[in-house]
Amino acid sequence: METFDVIIVGGGPAGLSAAISAAKRGMRTCVIERGDYPGTKNVMGGVLYTWATDKVVPEFWLEAPLERPVIEQRYGILSGNEILSVAYRDPDWDHPPYNAHTVLRVKFDRWLAKQAESAGAMIITETVVHDLLYQGQEVVGVRTGRQEGDLGAKIVILAEGVNNFVAQKAGLAKPLNAENVAVVVKEIISLTPEKIEDRFCLETNQGATIELFGESTQGMLGTAFIYTNKDSISIGVGVLLHPLIHTKWTPHDLLEAFKAKLYVKRLLQGGETKEYLAHLIPEGGYNAMPRLYRQGVMVVGDTAMFVNAIHREGSNLAMTSGKIAGEVAAEAIHAGDVSEANLRHYEKRVRDSFIIKDLYKFRKTGNFFEENPHLLKLYPEIACNAMKVFFTANETPKKEVYKNMMKMTFKKRSRSELTKDIIHAWRAFQ
Amino acid sequence: MHFLICLKQVPDSSEVRIDPATNTLIREGVPSIINPYDAHALEEAMRLKEKFGGKVTIISMGPPQAKEALRKAMTFGADRAILLSDRMFAGSDSLATAYILTVAIQTINDTDPVDVVLCGKEAIDGDTAQTGPGIAERLGYEQLTYVIKIRDMDQSSITVERKMEDGREVLKAKLPVLITVEKELNDLRYASLPNMMKAAAYEPEVWEAKRLPFDPSQMGLKGSPTSVSRIFAPPAKSGGEILDGLQDPVGTAVNVVEKMFQQNIIMVHPLAKGGR
Numbered sequence: 001m002e003t004f005d006v007i008i009v010g011g012g013p014a015g016l017s018a019a020i021s022a023a024k025r026g027m028r029t030c031v032i033e034r035g036d037y038p039g040t041k042n043v044m045g046g047v048l049y050t051w052a053t054d055k056v057v058p059e060f061w062l063e064a065p066l067e068r069p070v071i072e073q074r075y076g077i078l079s080g081n082e083i084l085s086v087a088y089r090d091p092d093w094d095h096p097p098y099n100a101h102t103v104l105r106v107k108f109d110r111w112l113a114k115q116a117e118s119a120g121a122m123i124i125t126e127t128v129v130h131d132l133l134y135q136g137q138e139v140v141g142v143r144t145g146r147q148e149g150d151l152g153a154k155i156v157i158l159a160e161g162v163n164n165f166v167a168q169k170a171g172l173a174k175p176l177n178a179e180n181v182a183v184v185v186k187e188i189i190s191l192t193p194e195k196i197e198d199r200f201c202l203e204t205n206q207g208a209t210i211e212l213f214g215e216s217t218q219g220m221l222g223t224a225f226i227y228t229n230k231d232s233i234s235i236g237v238g239v240l241l242h243p244l245i246h247t248k249w250t251p252h253d254l255l256e257a258f259k260a261k262l263y264v265k266r267l268l269q270g271g272e273t274k275e276y277l278a279h280l281i282p283e284g285g286y287n288a289m290p291r292l293y294r295q296g297v298m299v300v301g302d303t304a305m306f307v308n309a310i311h312r313e314g315s316n317l318a319m320t321s322g323k324i325a326g327e328v329a330a331e332a333i334h335a336g337d338v339s340e341a342n343l344r345h346y347e348k349r350v351r352d353s354f355i356i357k358d359l360y361k362f363r364k365t366g367n368f369f370e371e372n373p374h375l376l377k378l379y380p381e382i383a384c385n386a387m388k389v390f391f392t393a394n395e396t397p398k399k400e401v402y403k404n405m406m407k408m409t410f411k412k413r414s415r416s417e418l419t420k421d422i423i424h425a426w427r428a429f430q
Numbered sequence: 431m432h433f434l435i436c437l438k439q440v441p442d443s444s445e446v447r448i449d450p451a452t453n454t455l456i457r458e459g460v461p462s463i464i465n466p467y468d469a470h471a472l473e474e475a476m477r478l479k480e481k482f483g484g485k486v487t488i489i490s491m492g493p494p495q496a497k498e499a500l501r502k503a504m505t506f507g508a509d510r511a512i513l514l515s516d517r518m519f520a521g522s523d524s525l526a527t528a529y530i531l532t533v534a535i536q537t538i539n540d541t542d543p544v545d546v547v548l549c550g551k552e553a554i555d556g557d558t559a560q561t562g563p564g565i566a567e568r569l570g571y572e573q574l575t576y577v578i579k580i581r582d583m584d585q586s587s588i589t590v591e592r593k594m595e596d597g598r599e600v601l602k603a604k605l606p607v608l609i610t611v612e613k614e615l616n617d618l619r620y621a622s623l624p625n626m627m628k629a630a631a632y633e634p635e636v637w638e639a640k641r642l643p644f645d646p647s648q649m650g651l652k653g654s655p656t657s658v659s660r661i662f663a664p665p666a667k668s669g670g671e672i673l674d675g676l677q678d679p680v681g682t683a684v685n686v687v688e689k690m691f692q693q694n695i696i697m698v699h700p701l702a703k704g705g706r
């Protein structure tokens with residue numbers, strides 16, 4: 001049986017970042033990926049964050065296949081065909097050091113895999129890892145689905161994404177449940193660069209993102225998004241599985257309903273759907289994290305539930321956790337100690353980083369929205385109504401306009417309910 | 431025994447489209463695969479190697495990206511892969527390609543005699559089925575085309591079944607031999623993990639034109655008398671005629687049979703004519 005220092009299960013951002021950092025530290029490293037090549041199975045919106053990526057591949061933007069640097073991020077709420085939104089734009093984000101780029105994962109992951117290979121890692125594709133390999137209680141490698149498919153390793157890093165089968169078998173993670181995962185469907189719609197730039201007010205090498213709440217998800221906890229690529233638009237809707245199950249909505253219908261909204265329709269006009277994709281996002285957050293390590297094993301990325309749904313961050317948590325795991329693996333192997341006690345450093349370091357600090361910060365928000373389903377239905381309506389009254393110019397004196405705004409609001413939500421909501425919201429984000 | 435496979439990287443034809451304006455293939459963004467027939471040739475070589483011992487060499491002519499196909503081919507467990515890649519080869523038709531591959535095979539043969547050359551019956555991006563036979567002619571090897579079964583082989587001869595329009599033909603030939611294969615020849619196997627790893631670490635050899643004793647006039651555009659005047663997508667078949675059988679079933683049946691006679695779909699056998 002061939003033996004490596006580090007074997008990584010899964011060639012997404014987390015696994016490939018782990019591979020790069022381990023291989024750079026002289027570890028004999030092997031990534032095992034079930035897809036034809038890294039990226040074929042992977043989906044994201046997708047906004048790739050510069051800071052985390054740069055830490056893994058310095059100045060990646062010089063070579064990586066990126067779509068557009070994001071210079072404007074718009075957040076809004078949708079109610080019927082009404083929209084209330086705010087956008088922040090900074091043209092300085094179109095050049096280094098950037099903040100984020102849109103990417104298509106098929107291309108980006110493949111490129112990242114090439115970087116891992118250049119760093120010395122071996123990438124085995126079209127191969128599924130079924131389980132860890134044990135000697136007594138000790139993990140000593142992995143078992144794949146191929147003939148003569150066992151491979152030895154001093155440390156195994158589980159980067160298998162949201163479908164955490166190997167981590168489950170190893171007793172580290174629990175099966176996913178409907179409260180902890182969101183389902184997202186997405187289309188890539190081709191559109192000429194000129195049209196994209198006109199419709200989103202962009203220069204040739206600039207991109208924009210839009211996230212819409214409220215009726216874009218039929219009031220369910222989730223978002224709908226529209227991102228600009230070079231010559232296509234990524235558009236998708238993601239909602240938590242739990243509320244979805246209790247409605248008549250299918251993910252596909254949600255997306256169609258979103259695309260039919262006048263504002264959205266206009267942005268997509270004349271485009272042609274090129275791809276249709278679907279994927280899960282683990283959104284259980286802090287309270288649903290699996291055990292992050294044991295003797296000979298570390299868990300990274302989506303498998304570790306490292307997704308900050310509120311801020312639409314996942315890839316950066318994946319890459320950062322992968323990088324840390326690669327470093328810890330190299331240190332442990334150099335020290336000749338891959339025991340549970342020594343791998344505790346991995347958990348300590350992710351806890352000290354923004355990853356778990358952010359998950360902790362938002363540990364209550366998921367529940368908060370789940371327990372208050374009216375929030376994403378009622379408030380978009382209230383807000384849009386209020387703005388409509390505010391902007392309407394007619395014979396009504398402004399004094400009355402303001403009064404009407406308040407009246408309408410309190411009709412939908414009484415003063416005491418409103419106060420309660422605000423207090424709960426404040427607590428949820430504490 | 432030494433088995434040598436000629437293998438081509440081709441665009442995945444299920445995803446190729448033709449630009450209606452220019453009538454050229456849109457290759458952009460189309461994934462590349464190993465020509466499916468060649469994969470079966472390689473699989474057969476591996477089986478023969480398992481039975482008779484020896485080694486398997488793969489050669490391919492193509493652009494530098496064709497290395498991907500060779501690396502993938504190595505997962506079958508082959509011993510060596512060589513990419514013939516040079517600007518001077520660009521634009522070669524099947525005549526010139528056969529020439530280039532022949533020179534390469536002769537060069538390999540000088541140090542490492544080749545017993546069986548295996549090719550796919552044709553490449554799915556050209557469908558000419560000329561390259562294999564072209565190589566056999568130049569090498570002076572026996573050629574067995576459209577092989578669907580290898581019945582028997584020993585140190586000096588091989589017996590195969592060929593696919594014919596109206597049946598099978600069993601032929602025996604002396605070695606060395608060149609065979610071109612059909613997909614029915616075998617089922618591709620799932621590569622073992624050790625072979626996957628060998629392939630992932632393998633760097634195919636790249637041979638440029640200057641390495642081999644080539645006659646430049648026989649390769650590239652210069653050596654290619656074929657010119658493609660036009661490429662077009664065959665017109666989509668229009669839907670068939672639908673006859674309503676509910677009103678008058680018998681009349682409709684008669685009508686259908688008449689139409690089939692008219693279009694020569696069914697015919698009266700000459701011997702039966704008198705009886706009609």
Ligand SMILES: Cc1cc2nc3c(=O)[nH]c(=O)nc-3n(C[C@H](O)[C@H](O)[C@H](O)COP(=O)(O)OP(=O)(O)OC[C@H]3O[C@@H](n4cnc5c(N)ncnc54)[C@H](O)[C@@H]3O)c2cc1C
Binds near residue numbers: 009014128159
């Ligand atoms: C629609 C959508 C939009 C998103 N948008 C954003 C965004 O805009 N910005 C952002 O930062 N994040 C976004 N995310 C989240 C982000 O995509 C993930 O957090 C990130 O991809 C996690 O990386 P990973 O490497 O942990 O997992 P993955 O990217 O899922 O990679 C896991 C890999 O492991 C392989 N694998 C799994 N099991 C096995 C096995 N047993 N054997 C071998 N291989 C295996 C898979 O094939 C896959 O390649 C989005 C997610 C989705 C679904």
